Amino acid sequence: NNQVCDAWNGYDEAQCGIQASSLSKILIKGGTVVNAHHQEIADVYVENGIIVAVKPNIKVGDDVTVLDATGKYVMPGGIDPHTHLAMEFMGTETIDDFFSGQAAALAGGTTMHIDFVIPVNGSLSAGFKAYERKAENSCMDYGFHMAITKWDEVVAEEMEIMVKEKGINSFKFFMAYKGSLMVNDELLLEGFKRCKSFGALAMVHAENGDAVFEGQKRMIELGITGPEGHALSRPPMLEGEATTRAIRLASFVNVPLYVVHVMSIDAMEEIANARKSVMLSCLFVYSEIDNDIDRFLLKDGGFYCITYMVVNISLLENSSILTRSLKALLSSSDKFIIILGFPCFIIFSYFRYVMSPPIRASGHNKALQAALSSGVLQLVGTDHCPFTSTQKSFGIDDFRKIPNGVNGIEERMHLVWHTMVESGKISPTDYVRLTSTECARIFNIYPRKGAILAGSDADIIILNPNSSFEITARSHHSRLDTNVFEGMKGKGKVEVTIAGGRIVWENDQLKVVPGSGKYIEMPPFSYLFDGIEKADAKYLSSLHAPVKRFNSAT
Numbered sequence: 365n366n367q368v369c370d371a372w373n374g375y376d377e378a379q380c381g382i383q384a385s386s387l388s389k390i391l392i393k394g395g396t397v398v399n400a401h402h403q404e405i406a407d408v409y410v411e412n413g414i415i416v417a418v419k420p421n422i423k424v425g426d427d428v429t430v431l432d433a434t435g436k437y438v439m440p441g442g443i444d445p446h447t448h449l450a451m452e453f454m455g456t457e458t459i460d461d462f463f464s465g466q467a468a469a470l471a472g473g474t475t476m477h478i479d480f481v482i483p484v485n486g487s488l489s490a491g492f493k494a495y496e497r498k499a500e501n502s503c504m505d506y507g508f509h510m511a512i513t514k515w516d517e518v519v520a521e522e523m524e525i526m527v528k529e530k531g532i533n534s535f536k537f538f539m540a541y542k543g544s545l546m547v548n549d550e551l552l553l554e555g556f557k558r559c560k561s562f563g564a565l566a567m568v569h570a571e572n573g574d575a576v577f578e579g580q581k582r583m584i585e586l587g588i589t590g591p592e593g594h595a596l597s598r599p600p601m602l603e604g605e606a607t608t609r610a611i612r613l614a615s616f617v618n619v620p621l622y623v624v625h626v627m628s629i630d631a632m633e634e635i636a637n638a639r640k641s642v643m644l645s646c647l648f649v650y651s652e653i654d655n656d657i658d659r660f661l662l663k664d665g666g667f668y669c670i671t672y673m674v675v676n677i678s679l680l681e682n683s684s685i686l687t688r689s690l691k692a693l694l695s696s697s698d699k700f701i702i703i704l705g706f707p708c709f710i711i712f713s714y715f716r717y718v719m720s721p722p723i724r725a726s727g728h729n730k731a732l733q734a735a736l737s738s739g740v741l742q743l744v745g746t747d748h749c750p751f752t753s754t755q756k757s758f759g760i761d762d763f764r765k766i767p768n769g770v771n772g773i774e775e776r777m778h779l780v781w782h783t784m785v786e787s788g789k790i791s792p793t794d795y796v797r798l799t800s801t802e803c804a805r806i807f808n809i810y811p812r813k814g815a816i817l818a819g820s821d822a823d824i825i826i827l828n829p830n831s832s833f834e835i836t837a838r839s840h841h842s843r844l845d846t847n848v849f850e851g852m853k854g855k856g857k858v859e860v861t862i863a864g865g866r867i868v869w870e871n872d873q874l875k876v877v878p879g880s881g882k883y884i885e886m887p888p889f890s891y892l893f894d895g896i897e898k899a900d901a902k903y904l905s906s907l908h909a910p911v912k913r914f915n916s917a918t
């Protein structure tokens with residue numbers, strides 16, 4: 365199919381053999397249908413891109429494609445709440461555009477994603493237009509968050525237009541990336557107030573950008589210019605500090621808050637405290653754990669990158685102060701440690717793991733998984749932000765120039781299943797909640813998305829718990845030349861993906877159609893806003909007593 369191949373530029377010939385899929389009548393027979401609230405053995409019937417019926421023993425005619433799901437799980441397609449496709453960032457652009465990133469997503473069982481519109485010169489409407497164009501070739505459904513990078517009257521007005529006319533119900537504030545995307549506390553407060561007035565969700569990238577800048581200077585002064593300087597310059601305490609600051613400011617305004625890519629115990633504990641605190645009882649803090657964290661568990665103990673480094677370090681056993689310094693670093697992530705003469709082969713490999721907040725030392729991952737299974741954290745996102753080895757090498761002499769970001773859009777569903785369900789940490793219903801349903805609820809598109817119910821969009825996966833997957837750059841569908849999960853194997857494979865009523869992934873073959881993906885408008889005032897007015901009234905009435913006391917005393 366030439367149309368598909370043309371849009372598929374950047375792929376090798378073999379992968380270009382994909383064909384277009386068609387909208388068909390589909391019956392999925394005999395699988396275990398899993399929703400976040402319930403699971404049962406049933407058939408699922410799909411027509412015109414919509415789920416028409418979910419019940420046992422549905423009878424159909426010869427014109428229907430029948431898929432046997434006996435012994436398999438039939439679940440809502442994944443919704444990835446955090447991606448950066450065709451994003452201009454740090455002097456370059458992510459290698460996956462909307463078509464290639466979405467094709468990769470579909471091959472991994474994700475059927476919708478929410479990408480971040482970056483304003484053009486601070487203009488939200490110019491940014492929105494640019495992203496509309498970027499998304500024209502979409503082969504699966506998508507929505508947008510909007511970043512706020514500066515503040516004036518125009519931005520404040522444009523926020524209202526985005527919510528009321530453009531279907532955006534969330535705004536992201538970067539507390540990091542000083543000199544480019546970072547905002548200060550004054551802007552954060554203005555933005556939070558504006559979000560509250562329109563029923564839009566405030567999101568934060570929580571790292572203290574001023575302190576990161578200071579940490580980077582420290583590294584350079586110490587002569588640490590290689591990629592190891594990245595994580596050393598932005599320790600977990602800076603993520604914890606920004607997380608608690610954002611939580612307290614959101615509490616002060618009384619607006620729901622969503623903390624993106626939680627990467628450390630420090631940040632997670634601030635969220636846990638806020639969620640159980642009486643002082644903040646009117647505040648809802650929602651947060652996603654980055655699935656980069658989950659992947660590390662597939663290796664023995666600790667984050668993948670760190671484990672990887674340890675494997676290499678063990679080769680250097682007894683080789684002096686260097687090994688001891690590295691070991692100290694790995695066990696003490698929030699202390700600055702001077703490491704001189706890092707072995708080159710470790711440095712080169714480490715480039716590809718550079719992302720923000722950075723990959724942490726061993727121990728954070730297990731704690732974050734526990735937080736995910738106990739409900740302290742609610743979602744798993746990918747922050748899919750892929751840069752090739754060539755792009756990563758822009759920072760060969762200076763870690764501050766390495767474009768931040770790694771892949772994940774294709775791997776998330778497999779890694780979360782393997783890491784969390786296969787290991788018994790969560791149930792299949794929990795899996796559906798944290799890969800799909802909770803995202804649909806938070807961004808107010810449930811039950812159109814995130815459910816296998818009559819009337820929902822036919823975004824469905826069939827996962828075989830007895831079959832296995834292996835991740836390699838050779839076989840993945842992203843345009844990336846590397847994969848941070850390279851070589852990982854696990855149990856539980858997405859064998860079929862249905863997106864908008866089309867079978868787009870079956871027998872390890874992609875069948876996608878550029879332009880078939882729809883923009884999903886997300887209305888404001890999700891359930892997170894229920895009760896906000898009552899809490900505001902309670903706060904106002906709580907002021908009466910001290911004001912009266914003050915007046916009678918003066």
Ligand SMILES: NC(=O)NCCC(=O)O
Pocket residue numbers: 448569718719720721747749768769770
């Ligand atoms: N996370 C990352 O390293 N890159 C993408 C931009 C962001 O989300 O901070």
Ligand SMILES: [Zn+2]
Pocket residue numbers: 569624625720721
């Ligand atoms: Zn971020």
Ligand SMILES: [Zn+2]
Pocket residue numbers: 446447448747749
């Ligand atoms: Zn991101």
